[in-house]
Amino acid sequence: MIVSPRARAMRLRVDQRTGEVLLTVPRRASRRKALAWAAGHRDWIEAQLAQVAPPSRLLPGGTLPLYGEPHLIDWDPARPRAIQVDGGRIIAGGPADNLEARILRWLRRHAVDLLAAETREFAGLAGVSVARIGVGDPLSRWGSCSSQGSIRYSWRLILAPDWVRRATVAHEVAHRVHMNHGPDFHALVADLFGADPKPARSWLRLRGPLLHRIGRS
Numbered sequence: 767m768i769v770s771p772r773a774r775a776m777r778l779r780v781d782q783r784t785g786e787v788l789l790t791v792p793r794r795a796s797r798r799k800a801l802a803w804a805a806g807h808r809d810w811i812e813a814q815l816a817q818v819a820p821p822s823r824l825l826p827g828g829t830l831p832l833y834g835e836p837h838l839i840d841w842d843p844a845r846p847r848a849i850q851v852d853g854g855r856i857i858a859g860g861p862a863d864n865l866e867a868r869i870l871r872w873l874r875r876h877a878v879d880l881l882a883a884e885t886r887e888f889a890g891l892a893g894v895s896v897a898r899i900g901v902g903d904p905l906s907r908w909g910s911c912s913s914q915g916s917i918r919y920s921w922r923l924i925l926a927p928d929w930v931r932r933a934t935v936a937h938e939v940a941h942r943v944h945m946n947h948g949p950d951f952h953a954l955v956a957d958l959f960g961a962d963p964k965p966a967r968s969w970l971r972l973r974g975p976l977l978h979r980i981g982r983s
């Protein structure tokens with residue numbers, strides 16, 4: 767239950783990224799009444815929960831999207847542990863029991879390398895510096911830029927198509943020039959990205975929740 771000083775009415779939401787049921791209540795509302803109100807919406811909650819995609823595990827023979835393209839997890843215990851990508855396959859060896867954790871670690875490292883290279887590319891175009899580039903796994907944002915000049919991304923961007931990832935990088939780098947979302951900022955993003963970045967934002971809004979289901983056990 768989220769008690770919000772800003773909420774004027776009770777609100778129910780099912781988070782499609784986590785499958786959590788979120789009940790927002792105004793500060794002065796009675797907790798007991800709020801729970802009873804939520805219980806009265808049980809059918810609605812169940813219908814929403816049924817729409818949450820099941821967690822997508824990273825198991826031998828399964829697939830995962832890399833750069834937005836399905837990649838088969840091709841595992842053979844006889845192969846070395848080091849993970850490689852080739853022709854739409856994630857080639858992996860080593861023990862099966864920690865395969866998912868190893869693929870996740872590899873994805874994260876690969877995301878840092880790719881996002882850092884693209885950040886430097888756009889920073890060069892924009893004529894700005896970037897202090898630090900890192901990745902994390904936040905639920906609510908795909909990227910953020912601090913006033914000190916550090917940029918952080920969700921590693922899950924490498925699961926999205928290249929154009930979606932690059933539009934996000936252009937967005938964060940443009941914040942090194944404009945710390946707002948004004949018209950000059952949007953013009954610079956379009957300039958750096960070389961196209962209208964709106965379809966990428968829509969893609970993340972629509973498909974992003976599914977990326978958050980990947981590798982969650």
Ligand SMILES: [Zn+2]
Pocket residue numbers: 937941947
């Ligand atoms: Zn922004």
